[in-house]
Amino acid sequence: MESDQFIVVINAEGQYSLWPAGRPVPAGWEARTGAGTKAESLAYVDAHWTDMTPASLRGMSSASTAAS
Template sequence: MRDDIAYQVLVNDEDQYSLWPAHRDIPAGWRAEGTTGTKDECSAHVDRVWTDMRPRSLREAMDQV
């Protein structure tokens, strides 16, 4: 099955990423990161940029220790 849907990369306040169909409204708590394309293209971008899966609040708390 071929996926012809355009996707966009979203990010939330915890610096967590998600793929979202570009034609749908962005859900509350998320914002467009700026990357759009096929699901594979967006997924590859997320793989490149989201190298630390910990939420930002956890990273910041661990930096305080």
Template sequence: MTASDVQRQVLVNTEGQYAIHPVRLSPPNGWLPAGFTGTEAACMEFVDQTWTDMRPQSLIDHMSRSSK
């Protein structure tokens, strides 16, 4: 098995930021499974399609409040 064959999971934090993490390891504090597992390439594709706004959620919220 090569490194590219290792199953990964996509994680997300409260700021809406995404990360890829080995399935065999528990997510670090502050990160939760985003509901997608696969190869690193498949996870990267999922993240690319899902995480379209790179701003942290706190900034999105702040900008929303400021524009009212």
């Protein structure tokens, strides 16, 4: 529903997700925004999640390239 409110959450891998506002943030995630519309929350994710590679893999591709 367009009037639903969401927060943006992030996990240790740097992955973002929308979470319904007013619900407890799940273990392993932390809130990054206050409540907003779905469109506002998606705009935040678009602006901040610029590399979808999980944090644990980010250095691996450059390390494997340097090793070859």
